[in-house]
Amino acid sequence: MSDERGAGETASLGTLGARPPFYRDATVVKWLSQVVGLVLVLLGLFFLASQAQNNLEERDIATGYDFLGTALGSDLGSGIDTNPDTSGRALWAGMVNTIRLAIAGIALATILGVLVGVGRLSRNWIVSRTSSVFVETLRNIPLLVQIILIFVVIASLPRVTTDQGPIHGWLHVSNTGVSIPRVTIGDGFYQWIIFVIAGAALGRWAMRRQERRHDLTGQQTYPWLSFAGVVLAFAAVGWFAHPALGWVGAIFDAIASGIDALTPPIVQVVISLLAIAAAVQWIRRFLASHRTPAGLTKLIDDDWFRIIFAGAGAVLVILFVTLGWPGLSSWVINSGRDLFEVIADKFGDGRTGSPIAAYRPDIEQLGNFPNYGPAGLNLIQALAAVYFGVVLYTAAFIAEVVRGGILAVPKGQSEAAQALGLRRTTMLRRVILPQAFRVILPPLGNQYLNLTKNTSLAIAIGYSDVVQVGQTVYNQTGKTLEVVSIWMLFYLACSLTISVVVNFFNVRMRIVER
Amino acid sequence: MWGSDSDSRDAKQGRDGKGKHDVSISDATVAVSDELAARDDMIVCREVDKWFGDFQALSGISATIKEQEIVVVLGPSGSGKSTWIRCINRLEVHQSGQIIVDGIELSNDLRNIEKIRSEVGMVFQQFNLFPHLTVMDNITLAPIWVRRKSRSEAEEQALALLERVGIPEQAQKFPGQLSGGQQQRVAIARALAMEPRVMLFDEPTSALDPEMIKEVLDVMEELARTGMTMMVVTHEMGFAREVADRIIFMEDGEIVEVGTPEHFFTEPEEERTKLFLSQVL
Amino acid sequence: MNQGDALPTLADKPVIERVATRPVEETYRSPAEWVRKNLFPSPFNSFLTVAFGLFVLLTVRGLLNFVFSEERGWDAVRTNLRLIFTHAYPEEQYVRVWVCVGVMVALAGLSLGLFAARGDGVPLRKISNALVAAAVAVAVGVVLREPSVLIGADGEVVRTDDAVVRQSFADAMSDRWGWWLTAAVLAVIALGLRRVPALGDGSLRTIQAFNLAAIALALPVLSAWIYPWGHYAFAEGEFIAEPGRTVAISTKLPWTVMWVLAVASLLVGRWVRSRIGEQSLSRLRIAVNLVWLAVPFVLYWVVLRDPDLDWARITQVDVPLALAFGVAGGIVLWWLTSDGIGELGRIAALALLGLAAFNWLAAFMGWYPMLQKVRISFLLLAVVALLAHNFSGETQKRRRLLAAWLAIMAVFHYFATIMNTPSTVETPTEALIGGFAVTLVVAVFTLMLSFPLGVLLALARTSRLPIFRVMATSYIEVVRGVPLITILIFFVVILPLFLPANMEISLFASATLGYTLFSAAYLAENVRGGLQSIRRGQYEASDAVGLSTSLRTTFVILPQALRASIPPLVGQVIATFKETSLLAIIGVFDILRMANSVIPAQTQFLGIKREGLLFVSLVYWVFAYTLSKWSQRLERRLGVGER
Numbered sequence A: 001m002s003d004e005r006g007a008g009e010t011a012s013l014g015t016l017g018a019r020p021p022f023y024r025d026a027t028v029v030k031w032l033s034q035v036v037g038l039v040l041v042l043l044g045l046f047f048l049a050s051q052a053q054n055n056l057e058e059r060d061i062a063t064g065y066d067f068l069g070t071a072l073g074s075d076l077g078s079g080i081d082t083n084p085d086t087s088g089r090a091l092w093a094g095m096v097n098t099i100r101l102a103i104a105g106i107a108l109a110t111i112l113g114v115l116v117g118v119g120r121l122s123r124n125w126i127v128s129r130t131s132s133v134f135v136e137t138l139r140n141i142p143l144l145v146q147i148i149l150i151f152v153v154i155a156s157l158p159r160v161t162t163d164q165g166p167i168h169g170w171l172h173v174s175n176t177g178v179s180i181p182r183v184t185i186g187d188g189f190y191q192w193i194i195f196v197i198a199g200a201a202l203g204r205w206a207m208r209r210q211e212r213r214h215d216l217t218g219q220q221t222y223p224w225l226s227f228a229g230v231v232l233a234f235a236a237v238g239w240f241a242h243p244a245l246g247w248v249g250a251i252f253d254a255i256a257s258g259i260d261a262l263t264p265p266i267v268q269v270v271i272s273l274l275a276i277a278a279a280v281q282w283i284r285r286f287l288a289s290h291r292t293p294a295g296l297t298k299l300i301d302d303d304w305f306r307i308i309f310a311g312a313g314a315v316l317v318i319l320f321v322t323l324g325w326p327g328l329s330s331w332v333i334n335s336g337r338d339l340f341e342v343i344a345d346k347f348g349d350g351r352t353g354s355p356i357a358a359y360r361p362d363i364e365q366l367g368n369f370p371n372y373g374p375a376g377l378n379l380i381q382a383l384a385a386v387y388f389g390v391v392l393y394t395a396a397f398i399a400e401v402v403r404g405g406i407l408a409v410p411k412g413q414s415e416a417a418q419a420l421g422l423r424r425t426t427m428l429r430r431v432i433l434p435q436a437f438r439v440i441l442p443p444l445g446n447q448y449l450n451l452t453k454n455t456s457l458a459i460a461i462g463y464s465d466v467v468q469v470g471q472t473v474y475n476q477t478g479k480t481l482e483v484v485s486i487w488m489l490f491y492l493a494c495s496l497t498i499s500v501v502v503n504f505f506n507v508r509m510r511i512v513e514r
Numbered sequence B: 001m002w003g004s005d006s007d008s009r010d011a012k013q014g015r016d017g018k019g020k021h022d023v024s025i026s027d028a029t030v031a032v033s034d035e036l037a038a039r040d041d042m043i044v045c046r047e048v049d050k051w052f053g054d055f056q057a058l059s060g061i062s063a064t065i066k067e068q069e070i071v072v073v074l075g076p077s078g079s080g081k082s083t084w085i086r087c088i089n090r091l092e093v094h095q096s097g098q099i100i101v102d103g104i105e106l107s108n109d110l111r112n113i114e115k116i117r118s119e120v121g122m123v124f125q126q127f128n129l130f131p132h133l134t135v136m137d138n139i140t141l142a143p144i145w146v147r148r149k150s151r152s153e154a155e156e157q158a159l160a161l162l163e164r165v166g167i168p169e170q171a172q173k174f175p176g177q178l179s180g181g182q183q184q185r186v187a188i189a190r191a192l193a194m195e196p197r198v199m200l201f202d203e204p205t206s207a208l209d210p211e212m213i214k215e216v217l218d219v220m221e222e223l224a225r226t227g228m229t230m231m232v233v234t235h236e237m238g239f240a241r242e243v244a245d246r247i248i249f250m251e252d253g254e255i256v257e258v259g260t261p262e263h264f265f266t267e268p269e270e271e272r273t274k275l276f277l278s279q280v281l
Numbered sequence C: 001m002n003q004g005d006a007l008p009t010l011a012d013k014p015v016i017e018r019v020a021t022r023p024v025e026e027t028y029r030s031p032a033e034w035v036r037k038n039l040f041p042s043p044f045n046s047f048l049t050v051a052f053g054l055f056v057l058l059t060v061r062g063l064l065n066f067v068f069s070e071e072r073g074w075d076a077v078r079t080n081l082r083l084i085f086t087h088a089y090p091e092e093q094y095v096r097v098w099v100c101v102g103v104m105v106a107l108a109g110l111s112l113g114l115f116a117a118r119g120d121g122v123p124l125r126k127i128s129n130a131l132v133a134a135a136v137a138v139a140v141g142v143v144l145r146e147p148s149v150l151i152g153a154d155g156e157v158v159r160t161d162d163a164v165v166r167q168s169f170a171d172a173m174s175d176r177w178g179w180w181l182t183a184a185v186l187a188v189i190a191l192g193l194r195r196v197p198a199l200g201d202g203s204l205r206t207i208q209a210f211n212l213a214a215i216a217l218a219l220p221v222l223s224a225w226i227y228p229w230g231h232y233a234f235a236e237g238e239f240i241a242e243p244g245r246t247v248a249i250s251t252k253l254p255w256t257v258m259w260v261l262a263v264a265s266l267l268v269g270r271w272v273r274s275r276i277g278e279q280s281l282s283r284l285r286i287a288v289n290l291v292w293l294a295v296p297f298v299l300y301w302v303v304l305r306d307p308d309l310d311w312a313r314i315t316q317v318d319v320p321l322a323l324a325f326g327v328a329g330g331i332v333l334w335w336l337t338s339d340g341i342g343e344l345g346r347i348a349a350l351a352l353l354g355l356a357a358f359n360w361l362a363a364f365m366g367w368y369p370m371l372q373k374v375r376i377s378f379l380l381l382a383v384v385a386l387l388a389h390n391f392s393g394e395t396q397k398r399r400r401l402l403a404a405w406l407a408i409m410a411v412f413h414y415f416a417t418i419m420n421t422p423s424t425v426e427t428p429t430e431a432l433i434g435g436f437a438v439t440l441v442v443a444v445f446t447l448m449l450s451f452p453l454g455v456l457l458a459l460a461r462t463s464r465l466p467i468f469r470v471m472a473t474s475y476i477e478v479v480r481g482v483p484l485i486t487i488l489i490f491f492v493v494i495l496p497l498f499l500p501a502n503m504e505i506s507l508f509a510s511a512t513l514g515y516t517l518f519s520a521a522y523l524a525e526n527v528r529g530g531l532q533s534i535r536r537g538q539y540e541a542s543d544a545v546g547l548s549t550s551l552r553t554t555f556v557i558l559p560q561a562l563r564a565s566i567p568p569l570v571g572q573v574i575a576t577f578k579e580t581s582l583l584a585i586i587g588v589f590d591i592l593r594m595a596n597s598v599i600p601a602q603t604q605f606l607g608i609k610r611e612g613l614l615f616v617s618l619v620y621w622v623f624a625y626t627l628s629k630w631s632q633r634l635e636r637r638l639g640v641g642e643r
Helices: A011-015 A026-058 A087-120 A127-138 A142-154 A189-217 A222-244 A246-262 A266-288 A301-324 A327-346 A381-408 A413-420 A424-460 A466-478 A479-514 B007-014 B083-087 B110-119 B135-145 B149-164 B182-190 B211-225 B236-245 B261-266 B271-280 C008-021 C031-039 C042-070 C074-079 C083-087 C094-114 C124-144 C169-175 C178-195 C208-224 C249-275 C278-304 C311-336 C343-365 C370-393 C395-420 C433-463 C468-481 C484-498 C507-532 C537-544 C549-564 C565-586 C591-601 C610-640
Strands: A170-173 A177-180 A180-183 A356-359 A363-366 A369-372 A377-382 B042-054 B056-065 B070-074 B096-101 B120-123 B198-201 B229-233 B246-251 B254-259 C229-234 C238-242
Touching: A011 A026, A011 A170, A026 B110, A026 C343, A026 C484, A087 A127, A087 A381, A087 A424, A087 A466, A087 A479, A127 C031, A127 C042, A142 A381, A142 A424, A142 A466, A142 C565, A142 C591, A142 C610, A177 A381, A189 A222, A189 C083, A246 A327, A246 A363, A266 A301, A266 A327, A301 A327, A377 A381, A381 A424, A413 A424, A424 A466, A424 A479, A466 A479, A466 C484, A479 B254, A479 C468, B007 B261, B042 B083, B042 B229, B056 B083, B056 B096, B056 B229, B056 B254, B056 C169, B070 B236, B083 B096, B083 B198, B110 B120, B110 C074, B120 B182, B135 B149, B135 B182, B135 C549, B149 B182, B149 B211, B182 B198, B182 B211, B211 B229, B211 B236, B236 B261, B236 C433, B246 B261, B246 B271, B254 B261, B254 B271, C031 C042, C031 C169, C042 C124, C074 C229, C074 C238, C083 C433, C083 C591, C083 C610, C094 C249, C094 C278, C124 C178, C178 C507, C208 C249, C278 C395, C278 C433, C311 C343, C311 C370, C311 C395, C343 C370, C370 C395, C370 C549, C433 C468, C433 C507, C433 C549, C433 C565, C433 C591, C468 C507, C484 C507, C484 C565, C507 C549, C507 C565, C537 C549, C549 C565, C565 C610
Parallel strands: B070 B229, B070 B246, B120 B198, B198 B229
Antiparallel strands: A170 A177, A177 A377, A180 A356, A363 A369, B042 B056, B042 B096, B246 B254, C229 C238
């Protein structure tokens, strides 16, 4: 370190170190304004809440989530349970409907969207024009209008007949909706899927080996082919051998009884310890990143804020577990036990049937009118309307995302690839698509999120998704606040899940890029 | 109208009034002439430390810059030169030590920060002009809203400044329509419009094409002649040799050597300085 | 800064550049060559061409058969147009609606004339090609469409067993002579345009886009006067359908006036522009923008509602109140901007803010009564006072601040008074307007209110103050994570629970509030994209010249950020416009509800839904498509012509 000093030190400098008054201190002003802002917002919320409390008391409406356990006086249109005994069960059925709709919608919308997006870039005039018209028509009409229009159009189709077409026994379309063959989980599915997972693991290993051989020797190998081969072989063997795995259920049974043996205080202690450990670990890592050879650096306000935040988070978790909601621990125990019991139930010696079952749609005649039977996958009118509505609408947006992503790859990339003499397929697979995918992924995730949220428009045509069921529930119980809170939590959870999945792939893509 | 390379030395000597400094390097003091030492302190740094995470960018920087002095800071990239002069303008916050500009300490006092910002002008490597404003609006924005001048007064002053940096005809253009050298001259005019007592230059010519470097250096030399206190981070050795009163050499966040240009370029003492000079000259 | 979600703008950027660099006019090829190159370049592509061609033909055929079928109830749409656009707005007051449309049209024409750049014009060859394509399309359509259904003497459709009886193909083709004629006329015009000789210097002849639009709009307006479109209406609840008459005078006259207004205002705008300099033009631009901001309020609250002003109350309460605030606030501001007031000024401004907050607190606790507009006035004063220090010092600047304050007070108190005055326009329904008008009103007010909120949220989310950042981030993420419908239901069903007993909120207001808070979160994300595109050097340069945070944000950061986020902001405008269709779910009589519930319930048109819904789709589509095309143009211009 150099020890040169300023030559002309003047006496006046001695008074410089004094602390300024608080209203001129940058740090104090910064934090004071924030705290004041926070307090104002909290006060506002508090007054709104207390007002709501008063109003509710005046109207003799009790708050609380007890209604989830009470009976609901009406049926649901469709879902896992069309005649639920409680409101909670009804909401759960609605959530399952929403999730199913979202997953099936995402799958079809992605396929359609990618096709249309690529189609817009096609050199074939009629293909690109048709794709453009598809996109420009669908994305400029409100989704709700489209859903209702599809609903009305389906309603104007002919009635169901005993020889329903267009392809009898395979595809039925009528004013009741659409019915197609159903492929579903069979008796021995869970045991069989263990074989498939094992096959995938082994196949991955085989694929890696092939890739390495290609890297070392330059020999032409087929890593993906060997992967598929191994998986298929395992699946084929497992198809017949799966009853041999009947004992797996016992393991899950053991885990379930192990969880059942826990007592609430133990769970509370474990959660508290975990929270403390997480906070301590976080702070330690944080401080470590600020440690220098010369000692700890001076922490700025933001750093202190983060540390306090981490600590406060841990304390809040502990308070919540022990005081805020003591029932949580027993809920954790019960649901953990139930979960493993359900899983254990999926395995077992008795399960010897085929892993996957398929059924063709049928027509049954009750009374005078024929109707779709339970065998096929029936997209009833409302479901078909909301499903095709969100799929087509989202596909139009996904098409734009895909097109934008492909166009975003600079032209020089394909020129460079061609200059290297890569074949067209190799170029697409190794050069263009990886780069395009990186651009496409984040907005694609946004579209998945939008699709999930848009399924809530089912309320307009009476399909029993979580919002529609919720509306039924609060109309009967008057618990609007509680139902809205359940909606919001549910959708936030969905959004979070999709973000996590998309981010996972996003991060992977970034690593691949390096 | 600008002094050529050959007469810039005369210009500097004329400003000093004496010509060559009598320089002696002692162990504990910065080498300055008596005449310089007698002037008021403009910037005083004492034991300034600055970390970015666990990387120490500045360690124990102590130096005093006198009124009307031209100091050039040299050093390899990553040596902390830029960080140092950015700390003087509080664009970066130093973590320990003292920085005093014109008798005002850089501290958490909002009033001091405001005062120092309006006393210290800064010119950036990337010009950082406001692209959505015309050259005229770029220059008058701060005088009108911070110095609280009237628009007509500020525009008059801006035109004079543009005249001074040699581009009065560009006043109504947008920065994107100017060449790099012109943009940097506008940036200098913008800084001068606040009538600062100190000008900081953070590698003002590094982002310029070679043919534009001279037009900017000429403006800086003219500025030096008018008695502005200047602190310049640069890689222009010619400028350092011709214009500087003192050269400060930094490496790894420390001040390695301080001296007059003659001393620095002809008989450097430290090994690190010699190594650096052998690489750049 | 959080880089979690890449912004669509960034992803789209290269697209724009590519579009911009593409040559405008492709070299001419012979039709055969074009077909070979674009339709049958390879066997696979030939297959695609055939498959897609069949698909397109079948789709078009289905659509034509639906639209032109004799069984369709288009009368339901024709008769109910007024209902669809304005719901139950009284017919004798309808001139008010036309005044609103007229003001918007005139303002739009004026703005276009003043500020829109004159394009290169549309080449005649392009117009000719379009006309040829239209002629071919009409001809193909005529052939494609199924022969018409036979109508018996009793006016009923002739049927055998379960199928309707149709004309023979030859009869159908000859029956459609009107369409053949149309195709022929289009083709003749197209060929005529081709014969217009190129200009002497070899350049193509073009028509200015505005002139083309004026001609295109003149045609339907003109046709209303001469072609017998038929007259459809409800009279005393009876449904009148008189095919073969020109449309009602109450329809064609206003549209003609609108057309004249549009063309006239456009010409006036151009004339003014040719007369004034660049400086006055930019001043005029600000003035016109301010007028645009004020127009929705004036049109809705003054023109459409025709408030029943209570002059006694106005002279005794409203005017004195406004004057008091203007004068007292002016004195405070004058003092706050005096020289050397220093920190005292800021503390005083904060105290004013506290007072404003306390008034709201008192409102909730019911401590003392106070007019709502007094509370808001206090809040406005506090906000202006917080910014006042930027105007201190020079007298001229202090005067300007004072003038701005007086203007704010005048405008605010004017509108507050108007809004609190009951309407004189009597409608049979609770709401003043419905149909498409309510869609537009909600969309416009939502955007106007959510824009400032969104900008504030974006600033908070990117700010260096962690608590504000956390608050803004959680708000934005929560709102973006849940569907709009849950938020709307929240505001419509639950909001009344949160209000004190003496406060009431209309369905319209609570829905707009819900839309505003929802849309603000999305706007904030768009603006954040713009903020993140600003380089650090801009902040540093602003700090280095001594700008305070508020000055830096106002003069340096926001202008650049907003410009960078214009394309996604327009996208948000389109999204909000489409989202207004959800009004139908929460019980507002908007355009969708008209088509889906109101019209099918009329005894004359029982159960007729598809026609109305298709019409609604068309209305939405025209608006949204126009906006999106405009935004693409804007994007291209911003992408290329960065000045």
